[in-house]
Amino acid sequence: MSDELSAQPLVLTVEARAHGWRVDHYLSRLFPNYSRALFQKAIEQQAVLVNGLAVKASRRLRVNDRLSVQLPTAPDQTLPAEDLPLEILYEDESLVVINKAAGMITHPGKGNYRGTLAGALQFHFDSLSDAAGALRPGIVHRLDRDTSGVLVVAKDNQVHHRLSGQFERREVTKEYRAIAWGVIERDSDFIETHVCVNPQAREKMMVCEPGGNARHAVTFYEVLERYYDFTYVRLFPKTGRTHQLRVHLRHLGHPIVADRLYGGRPALPKSYLDPAQPVRRDSRKPPEIVDDADVLIRRQALHAYRLSFRHPVTGAQMEFEAPLPPDMENTLAALRNTK
Secondary structure (H helix, E strand, O other): OOOOEOOOOEEEEOOHHHOOOEHHHHHHHHOOOOOHHHHHHHHHOOOEEEOOEEOOOOOEOOOOOEEEEOOEOOOOOOOOOOOOOOEEEEEOOOEEEEEEOOOOEOOOEOOEOOOEHHHHHHHHOOOOOOOOOOOOOOEOOOOOOOOEEEEEEEOOHHHHHHHHHHHHOOOOEEEEEEEEEOOOOOOEEEEEEEEEEOOOOOOOEEEEOOOOOOEEEEEEEEEEEEOOOEEEEEEEEOOOOOOHHHHHHHHOOOOEOOOHHHOOOOOEEHHHHOOOOOOOOOOOOOOOOOOHHHEEEOOOOEEEEEEEEEOOOOOOEEEEEOOOOHHHHHHHHHHHOOO
């Protein structure tokens, strides 16, 4: 990153959740494209002020503190625009709501710099926020690569921060739809755990005991339909932890269909639903894939179905739905015909 600082500072108000946080920790959480060490350097340069005063990186924040932040600039962080299709559900001068396709990475990372939603946004829109860094233009929140559904994008930094604040304060309502292995017995319930990075496989999360780096995670679920050995369920995450819904359904003993990372097996073939299939029903052996035409779904059967939030400029309550994608619709149709 460059030593050069933006000429126009961003002004932020500290929300209740961040009370007691160190100022450098708070800023690195708000702006994940920048390291904590880089913010510490900016604080030393008095590029970060709290209530108009220079502070140390260790300064603990209080609710309603006013931060003025000059972000470091990035000399070579230009994200190439890519002419990729986007399904736009809504657009105005402040924001865009899209239905993200399964298989599309939200933003570049870990060597994946092409084919991203961020690159597609750069191509389709002239103005996007850069509050999360140049590699995440407009990106307020994210969906996993193979999760489809509703996602909101900010066109300027003020809109970005107002939307981020709603997510931070848990004022946004998110509803997901999922198809899980096995029959979930309760019609509805809360799943409340702590989660952390799996030390044996750092790309995965796991349920763990409280303490250390564990994060509190809460999901409410409601069963929509049951089949012989599958359940169609809707999920309402009350917290926003990485892979939360996938980890929670695995913890419940009902991993999401075709979620290879969390025990959902790599794909679901039509032939597996045939009662004459010898390896079927509760078998630990992955179902055999006869050919591509036999596959109903080969990515986690998880879809961000509905998103509700206040418009960051007008204050109006807004709600958007993304219809189920064909692979999930086809899977449900096949399950409904299974005896």
